[in-house]
Amino acid sequence: MTEAIVNDLTIQAATVNGSGSQTANLVLTRAIFHMGIPVAPKNVFPSNIEGLPTWYQLRITPEGHMARSDKVDILVAYNVATWREDLKTVRPGGVVIHEEAFSTLDVRGDVTYYAVPFAKLAKSKIQSDTLRKQLANMIYVGVVAGVLNVPWEALEHGVRRQFLAKPKAVQVNLDAIKVGYDHWQDSFSKQDPYRLEPMTGAVEGKVLVEGNQAAALGALMGGVTVVAWYPITPSSSLCEYVIAYSERFRVEPKTGEKLISVVQAEDELAAVGMAIGAGWAGARAMTSTSGPGISLMAEFSGLAYYAEVPVVIFDIQRIGPSTGLPTRTSQADIGFVYTLSHGDTKHIVLLPGTVEECYELSRDAFDYADRFQTPVFVLSDLDLGMNLWMTPEFKYPDRNFDRGKVLSKDDLDRLAGEWGRYQDVDGDGVAYRTLPGTDHPAAGYFTRGSGHDEMARYTESADAYARNMDRLARKLETARQALPAPVVDEAGGSVGLIAFGSTHAAVIEARETLAEAGRPVDYLRVRALPLSDDVAAFVGRHEHVYVVEQNRDGQLFDLIRLALPAGLVGRLRSIRHYNGQPIPAAAIIDPLMDREAVPA
């Protein structure tokens, strides 16, 4: 046997959608995490309820890399339909755990095979006919645990944690895992170098959270009270988590009254419309959508921009255009969302790059929306939103809500009723508003998406239109200064990287690899649109700056080029990854090394 490979491997389980395999994968993930070992799961699933192939990648690294790996060390081949193709993905020297009944005629010879009679074991050892199909997946958890030396105690924890809400299910699942665990002990001797050993110091204080869970929690902590949504992958779970958490934290125990309203709307047009209506009436309101849904929200987004109504809109990006690949990740909405609607429109767009930021920016989005009286988009994606990520525990907010410039009855008394809804009193472009229900004869005004003057009166005046549009631009400039600044990590090198969102994980890993290869690169991560001046300054300090993103057209690359002084534009280069699989570090390292190898 070659030298041991400890805590540094990628497991890929190839299974059938709808068979319960995701539960098995999560149990394994939680068990390994419980050993103190960093885990990074990626679920690659089909747009299908049952029957199509699905893959789950569990990457394990001592450093805690969270990007997808493009190399598989251990394949669990559980799906005969993809068995031959899956086999090709395994790294030479890797391990293949497969159903014994699969044909091994002419298979490759550079990997270790463990043929397991999964079907026979399930039939003979799992007593319950109704649960057999679900529990059968647990057998491979036991086998993998055996191969990698996962202690039984860790598996027990994994099962208990996974079935937190269904404690009755714990024992039957453990029994099924035991079938695989025992089969490994009884039938195999270890032939491969891979092993897991408990670690200390790597995962302490960390938890496993999906981005959509984090955003749901952020929304509750941000004070959302009206949520309107229409189901769409990969956004649905965000609102479903809001519903689940609201049942727990937003129901008045005495009366049963809910301190939140979550409406499943008839479509995305209605969903965003309800959120805007609520924002207009003074509630903190949101919707969440993806792909086709964000296209449908364009008209209403323009109304909220022009009539200046606060609302938070989550876009959990998936592959487009059109229906695209509904269950694959993408960052290709950034250009569209930034100017969503006809006419001159520009929006605040927040770009969380970690699950912790999904929580924080979701929470703070409601403050930005109220402060700037405009839609605030939170752009996440399937990879960030639906996969579990290792993260430090989130921090409790250290400040109260910022409800922005709202005039109360007392304010109006003090002003003797003299105010204009769209007057720029403070010179920052942000006008004062009143809420319906304010008991003052001067409070009411007429909100409209048609032309209006400072007093909210209908007008087709050329001057009034231009003045209003200029003020809106001024308001966005005020917002630009206040939005989350880019995160810069710089050591004075000549080459820089710029990225946003879930690409962050691959950038971290790429930078480590590049530094080890004697090619350190600086890094700026954009966290909001419109772009901060820090971006141009960063480009100005580097000879070459690579903008890395997960779309075909280099949409952030284009936005940055437009924001740069002409003299700096030539320094910018583009790295794009757009096949729907989360970007691996290699997709950054390889093109960067290629281009930097060429003399300038």
Next chain:
Amino acid sequence: MSTTLNRAGLARDAYKGAATTLCAGCGHNSITNHMVKALYELGVEPHLLAKMSGIGCSSKTPAYFVETAHGFNGVHGRMPALTTGAHLANRQLIMLGVSGDGDTASIGLGQFMHMIRRNLDCTYIIEDNGTYGLTKGQFSATADLGSVQKKGAVNTFQPIDPCAVALALGCSFVARSFSGDGKQVVPLIKAAIAHRGTAILDIISPCVTFNDHDGSTKSYSWVKDHEESIADVSFIPFFEEVHVDYEPGTIRDVRLHDGSHIVLKKLGEDHDPTDRQAAIKVLEEGRTAGHLVTGLLYVDPTMADFASTEHIPDRPLRDLGEDELRLTRDQFAQFMSEFA
């Protein structure tokens, strides 16, 4: 003009709005006047009124009454969504929507139906003239089969009847009227506002510029000749005493949740406004006979409205603060630990 103060301490003038920019003689202007009268007589507090609309001639009218109230002229056909959100944010508001036949029966048909399905507590007035006025006279989806356009084109499609749609969906308040019939429109507006749930009031409102000619079934003369009121409507608000001095068997009295009464005096055939099948029948019989049936077609004062079904408190959600909306520090710490 009355200077008598209503129960809100306001004169009738307080319910007026900006000057109309619609055509002289437009049915919508009459409805605006009916609205002013109804709101004044009900003593609605202007700051609690939220005037909602979509896009079109009808949707401009909320600017022409109760100028001191908040209003929201949204996007085409999507007034129900805005109204739903605003209502959920603040249940204290009186949601009063004004829409048109294009706004309701074409682009907004989906939202119209889903609002009814939820029984959102709002008044939804359709200023129905069978034509697209602002874009200069195209047929709308409520135009009757065979109805003739000003330039002579004949409508070849079945109309969508908003009242029939509402009844089919189980709407809790369905009425039809005519902009020229203030005696009927005013009490129906009052009843619609008092009703807790979705109140649909389809008011035929002739477009003097594009749809008031011979061959139109939405013209003043056609409606005057064909209107068939099913009952005289009067509305007695909760703050007034009920005096009923009709012959037994000639009236029907519907008590609304707030203690108001709708009193219906029989004109011809007796119509029970709480019988949905009867309402559908009377509408269908009128259509077959070529009559415009007006009046209160159906009301169910007992159906729970959306916010009640959803267990939303009466106090406005928009007023809640950090103390009620955030997890406590302990809850937060406990919650985070569950992710380990």
